Amino acid sequence: MIDQFKKTIVCLLADKTYLTEDEIDKCIEIPPDPKMGDYAFPCFSLSKTLKNSPNKIASELADRLKPTSPVSEIKAIGPYLNFFLDKTTFSEVVLKKISNEGNLYGSDTIGEGKTVVIDYSSPNIAKHLAVHHLRSALIGNALYNIYRNLGYKCVGINHLGDWGTQFGQLIVAYKKWGEKNLEDYTITDLNKLYVRFHQEAEKDIYLEDEAREWFKKLERGDTEAIELWKRFKDISLLEFQRVYKMLGIHFDAVVGESFYNTMVEDTVSRIREKGLACISDQALIIDLERYNMPPCLLRKKDDTTLYATRDIAAAEYRKSAYNFDKMIYVVGSEQKLHFKQVFKVLELMEYDWAGQCVHVDFGLMKFKDGKMSTRKGVVILLEDLLIEAVERIKKIIEEKNPSLKDKELVARDVGIGAVVFADLSTKRNKDVIFDWDTVLNFEGETGPYVQYTHARLCSILRKYGKDVMADIDYTLLNEDDTINLVKNLWQYPFVLLKSAQYYEPSLMSNYLIDVCANVNKFYNSHRVLSENDDLTKARILLVDAARQIIKNGLRILGMHAPAEM
RNA sequence: GCGCCCGUAGCUCAGCAGGAUAGAGCAACGGUUUCCUAAACCGUAGGUCAGACGUUCGAAUCGUCUCGGGCGCACCA
Structure with a gap:
């Protein structure tokens, strides 16, 4: 637009x-x-x-x-x-447009006929989803919504980490210390095994070799290994699904690394045919020294593959399956080099679409006293955080609006929304320090603030009770703060475009804060429902437009906009 | 050691394809409710935009260097 x-x-x-x-x-x-x-x-x-x-x-x-x-x-x-x-003309154009287009206001057609593949969340199985998994999932989900609103066909992929030496480690741990029948295992049990493996491996240097041996068996299709691995995966997926549902995260395909296992052979052959690979220290590598990068490892000396190999195979597969115009990897910035290498290899393989791949990186989530680590078992579980947020919101509802209907539902929307909004409101390339008080603060520039503003506007419209009309006397909307709000609303489509351009959902969350600040200022200084029919009609139109923008924006971020709270 | 990212108010952050007086929120202090939801609003206070040099009519924004913090650099993902 x-x-x-x-x-x-x-x-x-x-x-x-x-x-x-x-x-x-x-x-x-x-x-x-x-x-x-x-x-x-x-x-x-x-x-x-x-x-x-x-x-x-x-x-x-x-x-x-x-x-x-x-x-x-x-x-x-x-x-x-x-x-x-001219204020009158301006307001008329803006408010009529929003009124006409409603939920579609801000949508665009620039992406029509184009496909964008987005790879996000992509957690490793056999571990809980923890707070540091939030960013990829939420940024990816928001980008999905942003691009879809711009007319692109989106394919959201959850590229599960369900392959690699770590599953050798897990198998070893299970065989050595697994007490229960595998049927009764939960992700917590798997996690304990994983942590134990790393503890024991510090004492016993042969443990890692054993794990590599089991991964080799897995890659060759050994029945026992496959059997165990499959079970690990089922246990994990069940739990992931529950958390994704809470967060409202959607995927079109949940396809783990293992899926590409059968394709890796061909990928490696193609790379060799191009003369790109060589053997170094018994490993198969692509030398990237000419490009100032360390080599890209395709095969370890024990012949098993690495994640780079599988990422290349996956890229080839996705191009043929979806024929994307753009492929976005929403993965932490600690993997910057990895993607630089993978994209360079795709380029060297002479794929003209190599330039369509983008690594949308984001900063690390840390605790005050250091990095989160599943290896050491120092994490906050995502589910625990979400439950805590919802519980706190419930208390606040009891305090402020005890007669509210659908309390449970609203508490979920607002509690989870607070977590989502908090995560999406800082620019993605900054490291964030996880702090309960920051994430679970519901005042000021927060998700609940935006939702509350929306609910207040809905409340006015409910009280008004009549249809909102766009043929009003626009000269009545002439106060400074009123015009400022209209100007602000006008910016929505451009904010959406910019968010896509920079792969930056925080532009949208910051914009919504700005809109809400203007709405609340307006709300506090002007009475909407009054004896003056013409003025009421005019202000109602503005209220409805603001309500619409907030709702559209929240939807982009993956949040609900309850009508009451 | 080399490479990438970050450094703006006490805290969390916006502003950065150079532009008009550097903005919010939290915390602190003071005020606003016979009135559409006070999860709100208004006000006070708080700054050598890490530092230096350079480019420019003009730098928080661009370049170089220094300092401080983070991440990455071959068989993990």
Whole structure:
């Protein structure tokens, strides 16, 4: 979607300057203070070519440009040429558009006919989903929603870590210390085995060799190994599913690394045929020294494959299965080098789609006193966190709104929403320190704040009880804070586009905070339902539009927007 | 050692394809409820944008270096 107001200004300027529309478009800014205007054109760059001071150029342009609707005034303020929109026309265009498009407002068609594959969550099996698994799942899920709203066909893939030496480790641990019948095992039991393996392996150096031996058996299809592995996987999936459901995370395909086991052979052959591979220290590698990278390992000296090998095979498979236009890997930044290597190998294999692969990385989640580690068993389980959040919300509901219906449901929406929003509200490349108080804070810039604002707006509309009409007297929406809110709502589609462009859901969560701050300011200083019918109608339309934007935005982030809370 | 990321208020963060006086929230203090949900709103206080140099009409934003923190660098994923 293009900003039609900005477009008008660009056209006006293109007519009176030497600059192209594109060049002007890039320069146009929004002034820091709305009193200065709605859009601004800085004249610094023109001052060089015109050999005149920017202030003078601005005032000369102000004289030469005639404001035409929707522009009501063009004024030079210092070196800036500032444009004022006619408030009435502006509000009418914006509010009518939102009213007409409703749930679809902000959607775009730029992605029509294109497919984007998104790989997210992708936890290792036999371990609990813990808080540090949140980021990949939530960022990936949000990107899925963002791209889908822009018209792309999305394929969400949960690339389970269900293959690798660690399953050799688990088999060894189970055979040595497994007490119960495997039927009765839970993920907690598996986790204990895993932790125990690493404890014992520090004392017994042969344990790792034994584990590698079992993984080799697994890769060759040994019945006992497969049997155990399958059970481990079933136990894990059952628990994962429960947490994904709570979080509202959706996948189109849950396909683990093991799935590519049969394809790895062919992948390796193709790489060898291209003459890319060589043997080094008995391992099969691709030397990447020319590209300033350490080698990419395809096969260990015991002949088993590594995750890089499987990632290459998976990429090939996904290209043939989905013919994507873009493939996004939502994986922590500690794997940056890995993906750089994998993408380079795809390029060396002469796949023209290698450039369509993107690693959307994100910072580590740590505790105050260090990194979370499943190996040491130092984690907070995701499910525990979610349950705790819901419990705390329940208490607050009892306190503030005891007569609320569907308390359980609302508590879930708000409690889980708080966790989701907290995670999505910092830029993804920053490391985050997990802190219960921060995640479970429900005041200020939080998920509950956004949901609460939405609920208040719904409440007004409920009390109003009539249909919302778009044919209102737009001159009534002329106060500063009202117009600011309308301007803010107008930005939604551009925020959505930018979130996609930068793979950055936090742009959306920060935008929603901004909208809600404006809504609450408006709410506190203007009475919506009043004796004045025309004014009521006008404000109701604005309330409904704001409600719609918040709802659309929350949906993008993967959150619910309860009508009451 | 080499490479990548981060460093903005006491804390958590926004602002970073250079632009007009560096913004929020939390915590602190003070105020707002006969009125649409006070999970809200308003106000006070809080800053050498890690530091230095450079590019520029202009730098929190770009470049170089230093310091501090994180991550990665061949048989784990």
